[in-house]
Amino acid sequence: MSVADPQISDRLRELVDAYLDGTIAPPEFAEVESLLRTDEVARAYFVRCAQLHTDLSLEVAARVATEQALAQIPEPAYEPTASRPANRGLTSQSVRWLVAASLLVGMSIGGGVVGLFAAQSIPKVSPPPEPRTLSLDFRGGKSGTLGDVASTRTGFTHRLPGTGIGLPANDPNLRVIPGSGRLEVTATASDLNTRFGLDQAEFPGVRLTDLGFTGSEDFEVVAAVVDVPAMAFVGQFGVYAGVAAEWTVRGGLVSQREEDSYRQFVVNTRDGRDKDAYFIGLGAPGDELQMRLSRIGGKFSMAVENRTSGATSTLATRHSEFLDGKADVVVGVFACDPRGKEHKAVRFGEFTATVWVRPTMK
């Protein structure tokens, strides 16, 4: 039986997909039951889809477990290539970690069966991580959070350590636009790269520890930008995750030399200098964007969905090992305009930070 078999109707495909995704409604459920009970081809197609559904679950679990294990293998500190040994090979520690990773993957797929014979009972598999999300809608944040120019609370609780220490309590660069669910952040003459103007740098954010983060969990930060402004060359805005101004991953859009032109970027700031920068794609003033910085299995990626053009592009960074195991991570939004004379405001829409916390065993 081939999945392209013309005997398989579009309706059957829709029903099976809805069943597997858990989106099927009771009337459709009755319909798929009827088809499976009476039609042998439908059953064969269903079995094939169900097997792929399960195989995908196991393959994704194995891939995530692999990346998580590999992320724990220490990478060499950043250094010029010439100073590295010519042939490093695998250290005995690396080999041990690789074996651990292999075991981890094996356990994800079929470890329960092995355990059965070790102790006559199958070890309990850890429950899957659960998302804990903090959402800001910029319609009046809790008291005690950062205040805007008019003392309205923004909802952001912290700043990236080392930034904004010269800014007053009622920050003139922040403005919650009443009733609109927008936060306007005026870019200042600052840049994490070279530690430029950090006392005025706008990097408001929230602490991941407030969501149960302990240093190793997956997390993501998402922000919408509703109207891309026209910034001077290297003007930039986006989202970040970091423990200090000198040790941060940030991504978003950066203005190009060509007028009204942006590129998507993601970069590691290591010891106050931008390293490992990646660029892709184009944006333009007036565009509406959603930016998503994720750390999944220890690896960062930055996705920008241009809601105006409909395009989405994703960039991954060189491993940001300086954040591995660090619990005191702050995530948030930023706007910098190191060369601009007329600093532009970036309007952010909804903001969310999510940590996937593994619940305690039942």
Next chain:
Amino acid sequence: MPEHGVPDRRDLFAEHLRRNRSRLFAYVHTLVRNLADADDVFQQTALALWRRFDTYDPTRSFLNWALGVARLEAATWLRSHARDRLRFSDDLTAILLEAFAAVPDAETSDRQDALPGCMDKLPDADRLLLTECYQNGSDVAAVAARLGRSAQSVHNSLARIRRVLHECIERATARGTRG
């Protein structure tokens, strides 16, 4: 392996279970429709099979026997844990059992072998969406909310990606090479 080369009873059971675990797990997964729950039911099934292994008739298919036990375990589990979940009627689970048992071993393993290569050929965004949806068995609505998309849009994307994977796997298995 004990003396004289006679397979130990546990070794024999382990061999049967390992050889058939993929279709057994898929069957359970299909009935309970959640990966974590499927893991629980699969383990309960494995223990039940082990307890009843003395009653297994080695002249008959182990897979059919195991699927029958899994069917009962899944039904018990669904009755006590997921009363409100849509689930197939008893007669249909029996019919599906036959359909799962009818798939040849080699076909299942060939398709599993081809999957990683086919996943690697997907665009990054598609692989990311698969991870979002399959990593924790997240439901489509929750993933859609996280991604700021509609549930229908995520569902449509998943359906498209699975179809691409099906086609890739069929090409790979047809020519006897991977990916």
